[in-house]
Amino acid sequence: MKFAVAGLVVCLLAGLPAAAQKGKTKKGAPEVQIVSLKVQRDGGTVALEGRVKNVSEKPLRGLVIFFEFLQFDGRMISRMTTQVSEDVMGPGEEGEFTTQTPDQVRAVHVRLDAEDTQGRYLKVDKPGPHVID
Numbered sequence: 001m002k003f004a005v006a007g008l009v010v011c012l013l014a015g016l017p018a019a020a021q022k023g024k025t026k027k028g029a030p031e032v033q034i035v036s037l038k039v040q041r042d043g044g045t046v047a048l049e050g051r052v053k054n055v056s057e058k059p060l061r062g063l064v065i066f067f068e069f070l071q072f073d074g075r076m077i078s079r080m081t082t083q084v085s086e087d088v089m090g091p092g093e094e095g096e097f098t099t100q101t102p103d104q105v106r107a108v109h110v111r112l113d114a115e116d117t118q119g120r121y122l123k124v125d126k127p128g129p130h131v132i133d
Contacts (some may be wrong), residue, residue: 030125031056032063032114035094040133041103048110049098052084055125057131060089062117065097067105070129077107086117107132 037050048067054060063084069077084095109129114122 017025029056029123031058031060033125034112034127037112037130038133039130042100044103045100046103046107046132047098047100048082049096050112051094052093053098054089054091056122057091059091060085060116060122061120062086063089063122064096064115064117066113067101067116068111068113069104069132070109070111071106072108074109074129076111077104083117 015106031054033053033055034052035051039046039048041047046069052063052065064081065084066079066081068079071077078101080099080101082097082099084097089095094095108131110132111128111130112124113127114124116122
């Protein structure tokens with residue numbers, strides 16, 4: 001009986017590293033993918049448009065994108081948001097955004113972050129910095 005219990009414990013412990021590794025991979029995986037992004041100056045504004053995709057295995061409860069405008073040394077000058085979706089976005093679903101802001105004269109790059117509408121941080125695949133054309 002002791003050997004059977006010991007054998008069971010050894011089998012369970014042997015599976016722990018694989019389970020722990022599997023959890024780490026999913027936890028670090030991006031949830032939002034930038035499918036396309038266009039950021040350009042147009043007169044006195046900066047226009048931003050793009051497509052994003054839910055690449056997680058779970059539905060997202062809405063989606064809000066944050067744009068951080070960066071100067072040449074990487075310091076943030078300003079930040080703005082746009083709501084991509086108020087509705088639930090299922091795995092594999094895409095959403096679009098189009099927005100603009102007054103020109104951030106010193107800004108040369110933009111970096112993206114994301115949250116759901118409940119304020120939960122979402123990891124973005126390739127958040128930038130992206131060049132402002």
